[in-house]
Amino acid sequence: MRIILMFVALLLSIGSAHAGKVVASGRPLQLYWAVATNPDCTSAGTVVLRVAQAPAHGRVSIQHAGVFPSFSSINPRSACNRRRVPGVKATYVSQRGYLGSDLVVLQALFPNGRGVNVTIPIRVM
Template identity: 35%
Template sequence: MAGGISLKRSIASSTAIDSQLSLKLEAAAVSLGCRPDNQVKPQTSRDLMKLQHGMIYSVLFLLFGAEGVAQAQEVQTERRSATVTTGSRTVIYQSSFVDPDCSTAAIPRLKILDAGKHGKVQVIQEKVFPNFERSNPRFKCNSRKVDGASVYYTPSTKFTGSDKIKLRESSESEASVWEMTFRIAVVD
């Protein structure tokens, strides 16, 4: 049909989805009462694009839930190190997401994936000082506390040596996801 697009053709034509997932999407759409030959007539090419993306994300959400869609983001990995004194609670990481006017853009979400073997790890949502480079438009925010999160590490009593912990960080929207591995040196 001229000017229309079938559900089947819109799903199959997406270059971002492989053919196996395309079949799953089509099956899910059919199970929701949409027939592959149903015609939807967008008014403009922008409407067409919105329709295609809306259908794809709706079906992905139904198939995998919100967490499954977010997991599709590329996970960036980082390695960090920290030195702490035995017997003391120490901040080893702080995070914040701020807009250029220093207002809160999002609250960091930090999850402990591996708490290590020789200490205690705590994630606390609290006010923190950002740490932007001078070239960043948010550099002026470094002088004021903003909503954020801190990671505290407390080594086991009388322990000295090394420990390793792993965290996952994302924003509320999960636009970016990081996995960080910390090598912690515990000294007297």
């Protein structure tokens, strides 16, 4: 049961990044975040986040940081939504003056052995 709950929590913990993002040129944009959290809001392990395909017109930085998760209200971890929990996030910044489209592909590897690739189209205005 614990493994099933952890898997569901990991699925729900993935930041909403599948739809396109819009950002002003040269400004930072949080692309994606992920957590692996126990029901008591402690870390269930480290999520490894990698850039699988770098943007052509900007850069991505990845940092381990406290993030606010967004577990659904029926998830036992939903109480964690009100506090920062250990996680990892990716931030994009375009080249100065660039206007147009860009694309980033991230790979998230979770402590339970699950991995996901996330493709994020970006429109820089």
